[in-house]
Amino acid sequence: MSNLALCDCDSFYCSCERLFRSDLTHRPVVVAGNNDGCVVSRSKEAKPIIPTGAPIHEYRRQLQEYGVVVFSSNYALYQEVSSRVQSVMSRYTGKQEIFSIDESFLDLSAIPPGERAAAMSELRGAILHEVGIPVSIGLAPTKVLSKLASHVAKSLPEGVHGFADAAAADDILSITPCDEIWYVGPARSRQLREEMGITSGLQLKRADIIRIRRRLHVPVARIVCELRGIPALPLHTSAPARKEIMCARAFGKLVTTLADLQEAVARYTADATRRLLAGHQVCGTLSVSLMTNGFRTDLPQYRASCIVPFDRPTNYIPDLITAARAAAAQIFKPGISYYRAGVMLSDLDSDTLIQGSLFADDPDDKQRRLLAVIAAIEAKFGKGAIYFAATGGSSPPWAMRQNQLSPRYLTRWSDLPVARA
DNA sequence: TCTGGGGTCCTAGGACCC
């Protein structure tokens, strides 16, 4: 029963760039990543010319020869186009997992089985017409199989494919190498081949799952289930809260001074913190890592990281930047040419920890509600925390202790004033 | 030759995804 669809945008970043350049519709296009270093998206026409991830500078000649148009990435644009595409998809299902910027899984249980393929063709037309982005859609009972079906769909003019029956899926699986199966990468496919003689998707589907579980661990055993049509990767219809936020980039040129490193690390921290605040989260730990360019074998190599735990979860930008700069100083080694740095915020928690308590008590009894809030904050963060969380409104925090209640309770750490206790 | 056993927490690292 194919009740799941994977809707995958074709060459998404390139398609976004083409929205404003109709002259490029049938020309090869690539989008280059940070500092125009390497290829992150290729149009169908560009795929035979340059591999994905290829460094642009090594392919200058080919790009010129075939008239490939190279764009610098514009993630703000892609995000905007993505949300339009996702919103068209949402009209066709009540349950949608936005898996990445360019693909969604759609639960089609609500559509009668005989009408699903037609509905997906309609969806494909709607996205093309309303947003201008081509998509391919695969239908199957599980995520891994629907991913496979969407690959087949990409080669079909109609752009939608569902396996007629298990035998049809097996036919495709028998000619699909293991490393083209979702979540079976190069390392696992090598292990499958060398240790168990498994090379095709069909062999993997029919493999001894106990042996797979023992040798290649849980993730591959799940893939085997999925290939057999048994869902092992659940649909996540609401985005789970982030567990970590990272900002890591190459500098674009080699950096040798601590001052330059600290400036970059401060920028990266600000960037990561913006995302932290947008998600109404606080972090308990920040870490900074520095590294040299592994391709420059002529230069001394060095990589190091430094972890800074905070005594209280925070999203206060000056503290985060100060911590990041200090961490960079800790691991800085003079005489090294640095290539890249990263800032990671982890131990993330919601900054709306106390909202539940606000509404737990008698809604008319403001004082009791406030005391419940205070108790919840103190239970979580200790006594001093109240001064951070309960300010705002018309009364200063100390007045709350004297029953002069504020009409408004701050419940978000990101709303908190800068003042420290 | 034997070397307690069961549990948790943390970190590092591998593997994979787009």
Add this chain to the structure above:
DNA sequence: TCTGGGGTCCTAGGACCC
């Protein structure tokens, strides 16, 4: 000259506890 960035999950192994 120039070689991406942002995530998740899983496991192994060490530290520590009783």
